[in-house]
Amino acid sequence: MKKEYIVDTPRMPVSWREETKAHKFCPGCGHGLILKALGQAIDELGIQDRIVFVCDIGCCLLAWDLFNTDGVQTHHGRAVPVATGVKRANPDSICIAYMGDGGGYAIGAQHLVNATARNERITVLLANNTNYAMTGGQMAPTTLIGQKTETCPYGRSIEQHGEPTRGPEMVAAIAGHGAYVARGTVSQMNQLKKQIKTALQTQLDGSGFSFVEALATCPTNWRTNAHETWQFLNNNMGAYFQTGEFKKPEEQEV
């Protein structure tokens, strides 16, 4: 009897753009996984026709043509104001600002803080890989204590650099009524997809600002093999950055 092989082609989200695959991230990179979760969330909500995907500068810029949706690449740190501008001028759009930890918590921090404070009806999705990856692995606000990078070659110290930024906690502290704030990780894809979906639903409902940080891998700059990469993500990052939901829209409804 002739043996039959079932060929299972990897399933891409429908909202991904086939012509631009494979994507441009390094093997083992977390960005691709986050964007897969985002693609699935877009598919499940059926909102591909309303998406404006705004990407920052950082490794996230490699996603400028990743989706089968409209999109704009902007400057380092400026994805939030561009998304805000589109949303304010076209409230029917579903605007996603996609950025790294450097883009969101350092150079674009004032935009993140104030868009949160104004409860802008946009969704911010941030990849936390504890370093400035695109520029070659420098220290980021999220670099862990003791972690070595190009600009803290002896390890990050609390005395010199302070404690690593906990973004969602900071955002949740100032987020207004109806906002959604969460942290997920690429090691728990179902949870991450659910969080991103809830964030987009928050924008669809128009109830408030939505923010999801995703813990992401960067084997290239961490200089880790597959095993070490997963260890660092789950153990080192996982110990400092708690995943979960920090603010939900319904919590404030009385």
Next chain:
Amino acid sequence: MKDLKEKNETKDKYAVRPIVGEKRAFATGNEVVAWAALAADADIMYGYPITPQNEIMHYWTRMSEKYGRGFLQTEDETSAGFTTLGGVLAGRRSFTATSGPGNMLMQESMCMAEMMRLPTVMIVQQRGGPSTATVIYSQQEVNLTCFGGNGEGFRIVYSTCSHQELFDYTINAFNVAWTHRFPVFVLGDGYQAKMREPVTMYDPRDKGITMVPTEPYVLKEGCAGVDREPQQMRNTYNTEEELNEVVEGLNAAYQAVIPQVVKHEEYACEDADYVIVAHGVVTRAAQAAVEYFREKGLKVGHFRPVTLRPFPGEAFRPIADRAKKILVAESALGQMRRIMTDTIYGCSTPMVNFFKPGEGISTEEIIVKVEEMMAEDK
């Protein structure tokens, strides 16, 4: 937000006209700019407070509410610039206004507008520089407005001299921007912003001016990737060759636009031995000086660039060549002169500088300067 959404959805939010017929007013320049933007069917303003531009926002916020237009006060000018790009990307007639240090922060977003050919409109009411300096007046934002950023200055800059021009050119700015898809700047100053003078305001439609229709860059009809190609815009390129091609393309488009937008005015230049070059509000002093000398039968003329970028060098060249001497009068240390001399390279007519950075220039002062030049030639 919900309100704006409803307003956006009303069939014709411009049905109620802010100005009917001609409206004579005695107003500040800032007020005039807000009225002009309203009359030009501008959809949304994004801004951040800075003197001497504030009242553009103050009048806009009062009136935009009544006429269903949008406004967002951002956290800084970086954000005001980038949100303005967002408004344009959404296909709305969007604008911002600023001055001095705010102008510096907005250059980042204006570079992206050049790269992506986004038709932004920005009003600049120049204040003193460098640094925080004064909130009053100068012509020191010429470099920044014409060439700010890490680019090649693919932009159109109108230097106005009166409230009437602030009104006319603000309306015009939206049309030039949406026709040619380059960022457009209306370069005023603190004097024009704050002083009151008579102006005739109008609905552009009553003057036969059609507002050039806008068009969304993102979220056009249909579903991206299903009914049409997705619209994806970028400003990052991978190789030198790739970028070079993009910039050459931008340059070719910009060069083609120049003859259509470049603008200047001449006052008795045909036979002038002495030519005063001045832009913006200083042109008023220069024009009065020309009148004074011509009454005395002396051959003095005045050349006024209206667009500083592109600079009307071609028109100025023969005038500069035939003059005996040129006087350049500027409330800055030669920011306009540097642009000007570049366009008339090789012209050997001597030039005299009359630079008063951050300070106004009067007719009397120009008359004295020209008389000094004449005396030297005797």
